[in-house]
Amino acid sequence: MKTVELLKDRRSYYDINKEIPVSEEKVRELVENTTELVPDAFNMKSSRVVVATGEKHEKLCDNVHKAFEGMVPKEKTDSFKKGYGTVLFFYDMDVVNEHKDEFELYASNFEDWATQSSGMLQLSVWIGLRELGIGASLQHYNPVIDKMVREMFDVPESWVLKAQMPFGGIGEEPAQKEKENIWNRVKVWK
Numbered sequence: 001m002k003t004v005e006l007l008k009d010r011r012s013y014y015d016i017n018k019e020i021p022v023s024e025e026k027v028r029e030l031v032e033n034t035t036e037l038v039p040d041a042f043n044m045k046s047s048r049v050v051v052a053t054g055e056k057h058e059k060l061c062d063n064v065h066k067a068f069e070g071m072v073p074k075e076k077t078d079s080f081k082k083g084y085g086t087v088l089f090f091y092d093m094d095v096v097n098e099h100k101d102e103f104e105l106y107a108s109n110f111e112d113w114a115t116q117s118s119g120m121l122q123l124s125v126w127i128g129l130r131e132l133g134i135g136a137s138l139q140h141y142n143p144v145i146d147k148m149v150r151e152m153f154d155v156p157e158s159w160v161l162k163a164q165m166p167f168g169g170i171g172e173e174p175a176q177k178e179k180e181n182i183w184n185r186v187k188v189w190k
């Protein structure tokens with residue numbers, strides 16, 4: 001039941017700080033390993049990831065606030081800024097298009113599959129970070145921040161930003177969730 005235990009520990013952590021209990025190298029290793037190991041349709045390897053720490057992370061948080069021209073409160077972006085870093089998740093549209101051309105029958109599926117694979121990677125990084133004692137949350141400031149991110153991290157035009165994951169040392173634990181009646185959502189047939 002290791003999987004369930006890991007998933008139980010993964011929560012949306014908004015109270016994060018710069019005190020992570022492992023070296024930055026461990027975070028990098030986690031991102032590298034998960035990116036390599038997470039499956040993708042036709043093994044197309046469409047996911048792309050940027051890890052921002054230190055000044056780059058802080059600048060990114062400030063720039064998110066600027067990109068929204070005040071519509072995202074400063075307290076919100078500052079709460080992410082207090083964290084250690086941000087993982088940015090993309091997929092590469094060039095890879096998607098190559099597969100569309102090569103496998104015409106499935107052409108309409110490839111972008112969706114790239115998104116699904118990115119989601120699998122996001123979850124893997126999220127639970128992996130928590131296993132390292134690091135809290136994270138999943139944010140979606142794309143597409144408003146796309147241009148800024150592209151310029152800041154010298155990201156190719158073909159990379160489509162899907163999600164942002166601010167992470168850091170854990171401050172306050174999130175409130176406990178109510179146990180749900182899962183049979184409303186799971187059906188088993190024999």
Ligand SMILES: Cc1cc2nc3c(=O)[nH]c(=O)nc-3n(C[C@H](O)[C@H](O)[C@H](O)COP(=O)(O)O)c2cc1C
Nearest residue numbers: 010011012013014119137138139140141163174177
């Ligand atoms: C596809 C997806 C999009 C999400 N987008 C956001 C988001 O933009 N901002 C945010 O704070 N949380 C976001 N979340 C986190 C969920 O709101 C959160 O996981 C859910 O409420 C359960 O809470 P927990 O993560 O603490 O278990 C997203 C989660 C998923 C899977």
